[in-house]
Amino acid sequence: MTSLRVGFGYDVHQLQEGRKFTLGGILIPSEKGPIAHSDGDVLIHAICDALLGAANLGDIGVHFPDNSEVYKGIDSKVLLRKTMDLINDAGYKVVNIDTTVNLERPKLKEYISIMQTTLANILKVSASEISIKATTSEKLGFIGREEGLAVQAVALISKEL
Numbered sequence: 001m002t003s004l005r006v007g008f009g010y011d012v013h014q015l016q017e018g019r020k021f022t023l024g025g026i027l028i029p030s031e032k033g034p035i036a037h038s039d040g041d042v043l044i045h046a047i048c049d050a051l052l053g054a055a056n057l058g059d060i061g062v063h064f065p066d067n068s069e070v071y072k073g074i075d076s077k078v079l080l081r082k083t084m085d086l087i088n089d090a091g092y093k094v095v096n097i098d099t100t101v102n103l104e105r106p107k108l109k110e111y112i113s114i115m116q117t118t119l120a121n122i123l124k125v126s127a128s129e130i131s132i133k134a135t136t137s138e139k140l141g142f143i144g145r146e147e148g149l150a151v152q153a154v155a156l157i158s159k160e161l
């Protein structure tokens with residue numbers, strides 16, 4: 001018998017001029033980047049929370065506190081690898097991930113494929129199991145004003161019983 005579990009993740013970061021913009025494990029050319037304790041990879045943070053939620057293992061803040069020097073400026077791919085270790089230790093593997101990035105600028109279309117490959121390698125699935133969708137907020141609210149971005153993610157994990 002196979003146990004299937006679904007999890008949901010959500011993350012927001014503020015954007016500031018002149019900061020590096022890392023999303024989905026890659027650096028994207030942008031005038032603004034997230035203010036964060038880590039590298040501020042909102043997509044990876046939302047995926048980590050979706051995976052942790054699916055296994056009911058708490059949240060990203062529990063495992064990687066944002067007041068710890070250990071995680072200051074850390075590459076979020078390291079956090080995703082550590083999250084995968086937790087999921088694997090609990091006996092689960094990833095089935096698929098679906099995400100929506102809510103961001104006014106820049107357009108992400110040309111980066112989606114490399115983000116999928118980058119994340120798939122860490123999550124030990126094929127790139128076709130990683131969905132990354134992009135939308136804007138139609139100039140409404142903090143995202144519309146380009147003050148921040150948000151990502152929502154769902155993850156399905158499975159374990160053979």
Ligand code: MG
Binds near residue numbers: 011012013040041045
């Ligand atoms: Mg975050």
